Amino acid sequence: MSPLPRFAKTRAVRLAIFGLTLTGLPGLALLPATAQAQSQAAYEIAPGPLGNALTQFGVQAGVTISFDTEQARHLSSAGLKGSYTVEDGLARLLANSGLRAERQGNGGYVLVPVSRGTAVVLGATNISGQILGETTEGTGSYTTGSMSTGTKLPTSMRETPQSVTVVTRQRMDDQNMQSLEDISTYTPGLSLRKTGGERPQFYSRGTAINNILIDGLPIAYDTDTLGTSTLAMFDRVEVVRGASGLMVGAGNPSGTLNLIRKRPTVEPQVSVTVGAGSWNNYRTEIDASSALNASGSIRGRAVASFTDKDSFTDSYSSKRQLLYGISEFDLSEATTLTLGAYYNREDNPGADWSGIPTRADGSFLPISRSTRMSPKWTYWNKKNQSVFAEIEHRFDNDWKLRLNTTWLRGDMDMLGTSFYRLDANADQLNLNVGRYTYEHTQKSVDGYVSGPFTLFGATHELVLGASYRTDKTDDGPGGGFLNDPLIVLDPANFNYHGIGKPAIDYNWSRTGKVDQTSTYATVRFNLRDDLKLILGSRLDWYEYEQSTVSGPYQFGAEYKATREYTPYAGLIYDLNDTYSVYASWTRIFQPQENRNFSGSLLAPVTGTNYEAGVKAEYFGGALNASLAYFQLNQENLASPLAACAPGVNSCYEASGEVQTKGVDLELQGMLAQGWQASVGYTYAGAKNVKEGSGRFDSDTPYNLFKASTTYRLRGDLEKWTVGGSFRTQGSAYTSFGVAQGGYSIFDLMTGYDVSKNLKVQGNLNNVFDKLYYQSISNPAGANIFGDPRNVAVTLRWSL
Structure with missing residues (x-):
């Protein structure tokens, strides 16, 4: 049977499909659906957007959850902490949302408006999609379900035919990343050079990245004037390595960084x-x-x-x-x-214009890292x-x-x-x-x-x-x-x-x-x-x-x-x-x-x-x-x-x-x-x-x-x-x-x-x-x- 087109229902359906095939990881297996629904497990899900909370819950519980995008579009969840059965956990996540989870014959769940006795018609077993959405905040994940930096089409990382990385909000917090210098230091395939204390330049595949994107809009990356310590306002950084001319037009064939801003939520x-x-x-x-x-x-x-x-x-x-x-x-x-x-x-008092010199033959000076070389x-x-x-x-x-x-x-x-x-x-x-x-x-x-x-x-x-x-x-x-x-x-x-x-x-x-x-x-x-x-x-x-x-x-x-x-x-x-x-x-x-x-x-x-x-x-x-x-x-x-x-x-x-x-x-x-x-x-x-x-x-x-x-x-x-x-x-x-x-x-x-x-x-x-x-x-x-x-x-x- 042919699945529904992945993007034809983008506005109507946002899915979290969490049936995990864990046989490739030793010592892990899924319980049968009935036992799984009745057994308890420990959960740690932070407050945040409802869709993200359901995503994390489905991953941890190993269940399929289907829901309407517009229903969850502006809803938030208080999160979940402690040991719960699947149904108790879902009930707590959906509290005050106007929705409840209805269990299906295949062990999955479909969201139902509390005021109605009929489920949202989605056919959960016949639709394919990403378990994670675009927003990474609150998911606890080091990856994302959708990105659009490579082609402007919202695709999963698997569907993007280039080398891509997404540095999520969770990873930024875990590694205490504060700046784009930190992004380039810890992201695979990127390297950092500086022509002075406050002039960082990012490199990929041997050439400098001279354009970045902010929410998909190209910005010329200027090391002299552009501040790079602004990660607090971003949800994630999407990185494409290799030529990205379709997105930026003129530039080097190195790649680009797309900085995606945080968005407002309905719940405080x-x-x-x-x-x-x-x-x-x-x-x-x-x-x-x-x-x-x-x-x-x-x-x-x-x-x-x-x-x-x-x-x-x-x-x-x-x-x-x-x-x-x-x-x-x-x-x-x-x-x-x-x-x-x-x-x-x-403001950077004492900043270097250049850096540390060497001897004339290129050998390093026998000096301490604290040595200052500028007035x-x-x-x-x-x-x-x-x-x-x-x-x-x-x-x-x-x-x-x-x-x-x-x-x-x-x-x-x-x-x-x-x-x-x-x-x-x-x-x-x-x-x-x-x-x-x-x-x-x-x-x-x-x-x-x-x-x-x-x-x-x-x-x-x-x-x-x-x-x-x-x-x-x-x-x-x-x-x-x-x-x-x-x-x-x-x-x-x-x-x-x-x-x-x-x-x-x-x-x-x-x-x-x-x-x-x-x-x-x-x-x-x-x-x-x-x-x-x-x-x-x-x-x-x-x-x-x-x-x-x-x-x-x-x-x-x-x-x-x-x-x-x-x-x-x-x-x-x-x-x-x-x-x-x-x-x-x-x-x-x-x-x-x-x-x-x-x-x-x-x-x-x-x-x-x-x-x-x-x-x-x-x-x-x-x-x-x-x-x-x-x-x-x-x-x-x-x-x-x-x-x-x-x-x-x-x-x-x-x-x-x-x-x-x-x-x-x-x-x-x-x-x-x-x-x-x-x-x-x-x-x-x-x-x-x-x-x-x-x-x-x-x-x-x-x-x-x-x-x-x-x-x-x-x-x-x-x-x-x-x-x-x-x-x-x-x-x-x-x-x-x-x-x-x-x-x-x-x-x-x-x-x-x-x-x-x-x-x-x-x-x-x-x-x-x-x-x-x-x-x-x-x-x-x-x-x-x-x-x-x-x-x-x-x-x-x-x-």
């Missing part, structure tokens, strides 16, 4: 979090959500987070402030308007302000229209020092000072329609949309002071207290602008019940210009790409109810300002991603696994020419080609009741095809392995949760002679439920106090120490 919920840790690290966070009128048609949520901490580096501290608010308005049963804003500020009057401050709006209309035929827009302004004010060498072979360093102010303003708007259609007797899904993005930069005034007379420093004996604050000559400013207009389409063909084909295409019109406003430096680069075509193709074949194989092919482009012999712009650099693999869903989707082989080709990279036409200062030819081959292996989700884990291994080896088989982008380690897990103890110790993480990476070296061998880091965590509403958690990071550089660069600087051993204690109260 409040949480207060306080934390304290090494180096005077203090944090307070308040998160409150509720309906704002009696009917629940207006809902709101507010998040405030404040952090004040020092650093293991002398005289380096930071203050973080985040204020986030969001409201939802049901204009009708079919139309929802969302309005929101956030303000983020990061105490330096700073790097960022301020971000954003407002956003969304409107979604759901048609009766399961189609929907969605319009999403955002405005984001990032400001930077910095005063810093960096090093340089007049003599590349001498160990003496010269000091450079500069002060700069940047203002970057981004605006994005995206609109699309999506829904099912019928062709050749089958139901398929279609997305049609268009977007526009502009990014304006107003940099300056700014300027530097090259010491006159020159200050020559011995890096092994540098006294930062002795450097006086100089006067700055504000001698330059510049402006720039990016305009990008796009149209796109994605279609998912259900060729058979077990065979799906995803096709996508995107057209982009991209223009960039930059010009000098004042000063001796000449800024005047401009380039564009017209009707740049980005294709996407993915094929997924279900081997059975658990395993699927897939293959995908997609591209992305990056315009460049380099010019050819005669002065004309070179064609954009293109990145093509080929990928094939196998994916699996266990326990109804509570555990996801994947194994992939990928190949990434970058073409049209600029290679310099020895001579140019008259009037052309520098010229290149588009002849460079880099090929990256590798494998991705990942497991994320529930291994058993109370046991969550995320494990991933990535090998990505890059070489310059035109220049032989030598290693390309050696700054990035070729081998990455990362594992994180938590386990809730049983019996008399059920109030305790224990866990930890382990990450290891291979060697890396730069073209400047700076090299670092592979290293491994261990972290531990434990949590204790003081009461139903209060939990205390401890995190011990870098347990063995490994000395390592988090990123390496050149002998003059931008070599950044990793954090020494540190501890954090967190108390979280929730209602």
